[in-house]
Amino acid sequence: MTEQVQDQKDQAAREAAAKVADYEHGWSADIETEFAPKGLDENTVRFISAKKNEPEWMLEWRLKAYRHWLTMPMPDWAKLNIPPIDYQDAYYYAAPKPKKVLASLDEVDPEILEVYKKLGIPLEEQKVLAGVEGARKVAVDAVFDSVSVATTFREELKKAGVIFLSISEAIREYPDLVKRWLGKVVPMHDNFFAALNCAVFSDGTFVYIPEGVRCPMELSTYFRINAENTGQFERTLIVADKGAYVSYLEGCTAPQRDENQLHAAVVELVALDDAEIKYSTVQNWYPGDAEGKGGIYNFVTKRALCQGARSKVSWTQVETGSAVTWKYPSCVLNGEDSVGEFYSVAVTNNFQQADTGTKMIHNGKGSRSTIVSKGISAGRSQNTYRGLVRVAPQAEGVRNFTQCDSLLLGKDCGAHTVPYIEVRNPSAQIEHEATTSKISDDQLFYAMQRGLGQEEAVALIVNGFAKEVLQQLPMEFAVEAQKLLGISLEGSVG
Amino acid sequence: MTGARALPTRKDEEFRYADLAALAPLWPVAVEEIVLAAGEVRALTISNTGSQAVVRDLSIRLGAGAQLTLHVLNAAPAYGRIAVRAELGEGSAFTFGAAQLAGGAATLEVVTQVTHAGPDAISRQVVRSVAGGTATANYLGKVLVRPGADGTDGEQSVRAMLLDRTATANARPELEIYADDVKCAHGCAVGELDANGLFYLQSRGLTPADAKRLMLQAFIAEAFVDAADGDDLTAAALAALEQLL
């Protein structure tokens, strides 16, 4: 976004806020600032809504969520060890600010450069990611150098009728569509972090694929890595109308450092009759230093509503970052013969903690689900799979297959599996299997005897272990994810 | 789960599926301590087929090299909860086989926590549940492997079958593992009888009801394989099964 546009936006925000903030309180004069004042109260929520130029109904929605959030206690049931989070000690809105501009790649933290190299990211892209002066500014929809690529991309989507824009823009330009589905999959009272997100979300993506349309390209927030945004409380809503198809990629393999410790995103997917949504995530948030300090807390609520008959949603995730990860991409399978899939590789090292899994709620007759979870623990980390497969009494002929495998690297880490299976219909066939193992000395010796160094050997074996999940990823992601697995386990063996 | 505490609620993990109303008059439950000395071999049976609600809480410790075989038949028409905590010393072996036949409006549950405290211990759990009517059959089973418990070999095989759409089966086989040189696996399946098997039996002349009975009998009997009093237990289990069919 250019400086000019930014100024215009701020101007508009100021005016809107001034109208709304008709208080005696002093802060209303300080809308010039880039940050909402520290802490979270109703004013913060109004400030955010004003900054985003939101219509009245949206502000009301946020306030309702905020008021509800106040009544909710923070959950602690997962096997996580989290120091108490002081919700008043954080900034809930930071105006998009440009990343620090560097003169050249030489000024970039060499550790980060090392990672870029290992991931095989081309030099030009590295400059963009690092915010080097002169590199093309990361615009909203394109990462690559040429203007024509960005234009073609937009043209193609437009031709197909695909709506793909930021959630704030969507709230303004397509209010009916957004109103129809926002909060229908993850209601504001669903959980503590969802309520918080509803109140203070400040960025996110909205996608709508019209009937019968197969989205011509993979949509990616990689395209939206915005030099200006923190993406702390993202809200994403993807709706695939009858017979539509879309593949959506979220995340970036490059390490993302952030001042903000807390990330509480909400992702809602809706698939109508015969529609399919493929949602892939590669997440490598900063995990904290080797002592486990300063990492990011990643609490995400992701849920898909397979509303239509024969609708299908596949969640694929590769999680290698964050100090604490708490996410359960789930599918509510209401449609007859609907399908839900969950493929996950979660790697934890050093002091990371991951508690992740899925919920497959079978309400529709003939609905099916497949769950493949691969957990890799190293260092002193704890890696937990937590899943639920529930079959309602009216759901005839349900099929589920779940495979959870854990790989332990070292004696000081933990691998845990907690599946819940709740069945109320006799015709359901639910199968769950879990195994735990380590890389055998034989395997390691064999690989090394053939010439691989120890870390290479471990990376090879780990990739083999995770293969079933990795091959679900769209190709660009798959290659990077493989490398990422190796990198995240560095220093874990020996 | 100890006797001194207040009545649990649904928020207590081990009681998430329990029939708390039925539990209340029986609470608190005295903990039965069972200790096997090093090298001791013992077999125990719990047969819960009476008409009263039954809640039992066993706390077991196996000394080094000890072996305990515990078989449970949980088939009361009211509330039946058999909770077992076992701590396994080095090289010990714990074999657990449980069959649950839940009918009427009963809630039956088997709740186990097997802790591999020492290395080279073996645990095997086989649980088979059949629920009909508006009954609920539950299994919650945690296998906890402490740091240093290398050479652990732990297995859980949990299966449940529903006879009516009004019945419920809940299962939560859990692994909590802090050592790496271990062999731990669990399999859990809830489902119908194999259609091919049913057809095979019928093609030989068995009526559909008899074919189903035969396969269910075999299903239940898997819990009592190798039981010393296996025949008696199986007979009692099959009698309970008849009540459900």
Added chain:
Amino acid sequence: MLKIDNLHAAVADKPILKGLSLTINAGEIHAIMGPNGAGKSTLGYTLGGRPGYVVTGGSVSFNDADLLALEPHERAAAGLFLGFQYPVEIPGVSFVQFLRESVNAQRKARGEEPLSGGDFLKLAREQAGRLRMDMDMLKRPVNVGFSGGEKKRAEMVQMGILDPCLAILDETDSGLDIDALRICGEGINAIMRKPDKAVLLITHYQRLLDYVKPDFVHVLAGGRIVKSGGPELALQLEEQGYEAVAA
């Protein structure tokens, strides 16, 4: 004994049998041969009444009764035996128990007295011996841990014990080595080659027919019988292949 008239059958909405007609009289041994996918196993399963195999047209009468109106266990009691191509494993149910219950279920359906435990074991031992099967094997759970050949021989033991009038044997020879083949062949001859019985052998290769010489051979292609003949037809098929002969 068996009259199949213009039978049409489908599996998973896909039509497989497309107008198959065949008559088998008491005392006859028929062989049906055909390329893979022709519908040979479908014929066996359809006559046995397996769920998933839907009759979409035609009729089948067995000893003057409407076979298709009967449930699988009723067809068994009426004297039908289906030898499975892939005998099913049933963990936890011993062969002996299973067969005794089956025999008695069939006898009950026919209004006969059940066999006593002792009489049954005697019968089982006899039949097992004929097929060179150890009684110990029959105490094991049905087909669990049995090799392919052992499963097929066990099918023959069942046939001996249940004593059907019509045996439909689906690829009984697949998976058998030379010795097992001979033993099964001899078993079929001993049990079923009688004036009041009949056999329908469904087979891909002709080698079983060296031991159980058929009276009639039929070629099944595209869901129907396209050619019928005497035993020499089998040899012709072996030499020339299905395509040449069925054309």
